[in-house]
Amino acid sequence: MTSLVADTRVVFSRELRPVIRDPFSVIFSMVQPLFFLGLFAPLLPGDSSLQWFVPGIIVMSCLFGSSMTGSNLLFEMQTGSHERMLVTPLRRPALLIGRALKEIVPMLAQAALIVAVCVPFGFELHLGGALLGLVILAGFCIGLGALSYTLALSSKNRDWMFWTVQQTLLFPLLLLAGVLLPIENGPGWLQALSKANPMTYVVNAERALFNGDVWARSTAEGLVAAAAVGLLGLVVGVRAMKRSD
Amino acid sequence: MIETRELTKHFKEVRAVDGVDLSVARGELVALLGPNGAGKSTTLRMLTTLIPPTSGHAEVAGFDVVRQQREVRLRIGYIGQGNGAGHSQRGRDELISQGRAYGMRVPAARARADELIASLGLGEVANRAVSTLSGGQRRRLDIAMGLIHAPELLFLDEPSTGLDPQNRANLQEHIVRLRAEHGTTIVLTTHYLEEADSMAERVVVIDHGRIIADDTPQRLKATHVGDRVILGFASAHEAGEAARTAGGEQRGAEVRITSDDGPRLAARLAGSLAPVSIEVIRPTLDDVFLTLTGRSLREDATTLEPALVEA
Ligand SMILES: Nc1ncnc2c1ncn2[C@@H]1O[C@H](COP(=O)(O)OP(=O)(O)O)[C@@H](O)[C@H]1O
Ligand SMILES: [Mg+2]
Numbered sequence: 001m002t003s004l005v006a007d008t009r010v011v012f013s014r015e016l017r018p019v020i021r022d023p024f025s026v027i028f029s030m031v032q033p034l035f036f037l038g039l040f041a042p043l044l045p046g047d048s049s050l051q052w053f054v055p056g057i058i059v060m061s062c063l064f065g066s067s068m069t070g071s072n073l074l075f076e077m078q079t080g081s082h083e084r085m086l087v088t089p090l091r092r093p094a095l096l097i098g099r100a101l102k103e104i105v106p107m108l109a110q111a112a113l114i115v116a117v118c119v120p121f122g123f124e125l126h127l128g129g130a131l132l133g134l135v136i137l138a139g140f141c142i143g144l145g146a147l148s149y150t151l152a153l154s155s156k157n158r159d160w161m162f163w164t165v166q167q168t169l170l171f172p173l174l175l176l177a178g179v180l181l182p183i184e185n186g187p188g189w190l191q192a193l194s195k196a197n198p199m200t201y202v203v204n205a206e207r208a209l210f211n212g213d214v215w216a217r218s219t220a221e222g223l224v225a226a227a228a229v230g231l232l233g234l235v236v237g238v239r240a241m242k243r244s245d
Numbered sequence: 246m247i248e249t250r251e252l253t254k255h256f257k258e259v260r261a262v263d264g265v266d267l268s269v270a271r272g273e274l275v276a277l278l279g280p281n282g283a284g285k286s287t288t289l290r291m292l293t294t295l296i297p298p299t300s301g302h303a304e305v306a307g308f309d310v311v312r313q314q315r316e317v318r319l320r321i322g323y324i325g326q327g328n329g330a331g332h333s334q335r336g337r338d339e340l341i342s343q344g345r346a347y348g349m350r351v352p353a354a355r356a357r358a359d360e361l362i363a364s365l366g367l368g369e370v371a372n373r374a375v376s377t378l379s380g381g382q383r384r385r386l387d388i389a390m391g392l393i394h395a396p397e398l399l400f401l402d403e404p405s406t407g408l409d410p411q412n413r414a415n416l417q418e419h420i421v422r423l424r425a426e427h428g429t430t431i432v433l434t435t436h437y438l439e440e441a442d443s444m445a446e447r448v449v450v451i452d453h454g455r456i457i458a459d460d461t462p463q464r465l466k467a468t469h470v471g472d473r474v475i476l477g478f479a480s481a482h483e484a485g486e487a488a489r490t491a492g493g494e495q496r497g498a499e500v501r502i503t504s505d506d507g508p509r510l511a512a513r514l515a516g517s518l519a520p521v522s523i524e525v526i527r528p529t530l531d532d533v534f535l536t537l538t539g540r541s542l543r544e545d546a547t548t549l550e551p552a553l554v555e556a
Contacts, residue, residue, distance in 0.1 A: 007346075014342040018333040025333075072333075080327020084390065087293050087323040088346040089315050245296045 011098025070152030126212030146233030263454035276445035322396035472507025477522035
C-alpha cells in the first residue's frame, strides 16, 4: 500500500511540474468560464446574482479543465512517453490516480482566481463554507479527470473520438446542472434530467456553501454525488490503465 | 538474459510475430534486423511487458514477461520508437521523474540525471521544454532516460531512425561505449543495414514475424552469400581456360568465383592464373536478406539486382 502511495506521488509530481513551471497554462483553460462570468453575470436579475452565479462558474471551470485533461494523456500516448511510463515498475493504479489527483491543483487555483476577481464587484465570501465546498469539488474533479483519462485511453490514436465525446457531453452536463440558468422553472422532463445529473448536486452544494449555509441538505447530497463520481472515475480509470499498452 | 519459446503475437488476422525462439546471453549486443512491418517492435513490446503474447513463452532477466511483469520491469530499460519525454516537461525534470519511477530517492535521481546529462552532452538543453529540442537532442534524452537506473538489459527500438548521419554515428558510439564500460546486454532493432553490420556481433534477421537467420554479420555473409572474386583476363579464351581450372563462371573475359574467403582466394589465384585484374566484392547484409527472401531491405531498392541473384 505504501508503495502505491509512493508511486502515486511520483506520477502526481510529474504531472504537476509543467503547471508549476508555467502557471499560465492554468489560466488558459479558464478563458471560457471568465467570459461567462464577464458577459453573462451582468444579465442576471437581482442584487444577489453574483452570490448565485459565481459558485456555479467555479464548478464550470472545474468541469472544463478536468474533462479536457485526458487530451494530455492522448498526446503522450502518441509521442511515446506514456509507453515509456508503462515500462517502468510504477504500479498501474498509480499511473491513473496520480494524474487524476493533480486536477485538484488547477481547480483550487482557478477557484481562488475567480473569487479574487469577483470580490471587488461585491461577491461576498464565506470562507468556512467555501473551503468545505472546495473539498467536495476536489472529489468531483478527481472523478471527472479520471473519466477524461479513461476516454483518452479508450480513444487511443483517435483524437476525434475523444473530442467528440467530450464536447458532446460538456454542454448538456453544464446546462442540466443549472449553472447558467435555474432549472426550477423548466418543464418536468428537464427537471428529471437535471436530477439525474450528479453535477446538479455539486452545484447546489457549492451555492449553499459559498453563501455560508453549511448545514444544508444540499451539502450532504453534494458530498455523496462528488464521492460517487470520484469513485466511479477511479474504478473505471484504473481498469482502463491496467489494459493500456 | 532472454529466453523465448514459440513467442507469437497475432493482431486479428495479422501474424505480427509468428513463433520466435530467441535466446540472448548476458553481455551480448544483438540487432534485430528486418524491413518495416517484420515484427521487430511487436517482439520488443512483448519482451518489455507492454503487450501479452498470443501464445508462447518469454523469460527476460530470469522472469516471466506475463506472470512477473514487475520483476522484469525493474531490471530492464526500454527506449521505444517514439520520444519518451513529455513535450511540456523539461528534460532534467523528466530524468528525475524517471529515476523516481524506478524507486530512486530524489537526491540520487538528481545526481544520476546530472551524470547522464553530462555524458550525453545535454547540458545546454536539459532545462528547456522538451518540445523545443531537436530530433537528435530528444533521442539522446530518450537514451538518458532509458539508462537512469543503470539497467542490466537495455532494449532500443529503432534508436537512430530519423537522425542525420552525424547524430546516428554519435548515438551508435554511445551504445557501444555503454556496452564496453558496463557490460550491459543490449537488444536493438534496426532497418539500417550498416548499423546492424557495424554495431552488433550478432544479427537476427526477421521477416514476416519469423527469424530467418541468426549469426554474426561475417558468418551470415559467408554462409548465405559469400565473397565474389572477379578475375579479368586479356581474352575470353584465357578466361575460359581459367574458369575450367579454378571452377568459376565465365562471362566474356571475366571469371566470377564465389568463396567464403575472397581475399585469400584472390591472392592464390593471382599467382596461378595470372589475371590482368582482380576484384573482390564482399557482400552486405542486404545481399544476405536478398538471398534469403528475394527482396531488398533498402528503402530505395524496389527491383532485384539480377547479377546478385545469379551469384
Ligand atoms: N497494435 C496493432 N494492431 C494491429 N496490428 C498491428 C499492431 N501493431 C503492429 N501491428 C502489425 O503487426 C506487424 C508487425 O509490426 P511491427 O512489429 O511494428 O513491425 P516492425 O517494428 O518490424 O516495423 C505489422 O503488419 C503491423 O501493421
Ligand atoms: Mg517498429
